[in-house]
Amino acid sequence: MNYNYRYRLRPSDALEQQLAWTVDTCRQVYNHFLHRLNRTDNTSAYSEQKLLPNLKKWWNDLKQVHSKVLQKVVQRLYDNLSTLRGRKENGYHVGTLNWKAPGEYRSFTYSQSGFKLKNTSGRTKLWLSKLGEIPLTFHRDLPDDAEIKTVTIKQEPTGKWYAILGVETPESPPAKPENPEKCVGIDVGICKYAHDTDGTAVESPDLSDERERLERAQRALSRKEHGSANWEKQRRVVAERHADLKRKRRDFLHKLSNYYATEYDLVAVEDLDAQGLVELPGNSRNRAGAAWGTFLRMLEYKCAREGTHFVAVDPSGTTKECASCGGSTEKPLWVREHSCPACGFEADRDANAAWNILSRGLEDVGEGRSESTPVETALPVDTDSVSAKRVVEAGSPTLKREPSGER
Secondary structure: OEEEEEEEEOOOHHHHHHHHHHHHHHHHHHHHHHHHHHHOOOOOHHHHHOOHHHHHHHOHHHHHOOHHHHHHHHHHHHHHHHHHHHHHHOOOOOOOOOOOOOOOOOEEEEEOOOEEEEEEOOEEEEEEOOOEEEEEEOOOOOOOOOEEEEEEEEEOOOOOEEEEEEEEOOOOOOOOOOOOOOEEEEEEOOOEEEEEOOOOEEEOOOOHHHHHHHHHHHHHHHOOOOOOHHHHHHHHHHHHHHHHHHHHHHHHHHHHHHHHHHHOOEEEEEOOOHHHHHOOOOOHHHHHHHOHHHHHHHHHHHHHHHOOEEEEEOOOOOOOEOOOOOOEOOOOOOOOEEEOOOOOOEEEHHHHHHHHHHHHHHHHHOOOOOOOOOOOOOOOOOOOOHHHHHHHHOOOOOOOOOOOOOO
């Protein structure tokens, strides 16, 4: 399996200047080959990489950059081009690749060779060809059988340097259970970040204080003369505030996604178009801050790592559909309770959606499940539930209902 491990680098002032110089040189190489791409037909990453040895004959600075790093710069250009073409084929309106200005290109990558982790006097250091040894904060060990495949050096807008180690382990992920016992459906939202079929409602993290500090820092930045020393100092403060907000949000998402991936055999979620939802008018700031797309990506790869079924279902109608009778009921966003006029079933709006999501997920997987996974924990005992029928038909006739589940 492949993993990424991120560590903080602690370079000296001299090493930091070398790192910044290497990043800027890679940026210039990127722009050089972008210029060739715009004026030369029938080029490829492989054919352009073959030009690098001759390029070094007149561009002497390139001799101070490792050959694999230069090759990855060219590969990065053509990877960006491939992504652009893919979006165009999917119906998006796209332009052309842009020239990279200073500050827009922040990283470079070693692959296969040119790097090594060393333990010098009890302290771990990262050795990079053409640069030397750089101390780093080695806050967690790599797996014993892991092999480092790539090393990416990146400078964040805060000015801090990080190393991202791409490692590969020979072990395969655990096999997914043929008959998942513990299954859960999750409905995500803004008021409640996640509401699942076990009745767990997770509130959205309160980041109002962090957001207020960011806004104050941005207002202070707007009053500085652009490009001045005070402007640069305040820009770093704004970057720190952004990083603090991002770090706390991602910490919440990692913990929540890890909980579901490790506690359940099957996790069903909505296949949301997160970017499309953000582009809708009204409340887009809260939708962007919820980071639903990031959460679903984290949940997907953690489920793959833990051997858990991850099922993304069609989200259309999950809120309108009644989990009891299957009828559709229109309700505006501010109505937080589901009340079906056809069968009289009442439940929390998000809980009703979560049951429908789990029901669709079980249909997609085509597997049964045990009575320990409640699809109907909130349904009255005399409710003829469509969700329950789907589960029973999938192979779990012993499903039980709790008598006091009406909300």
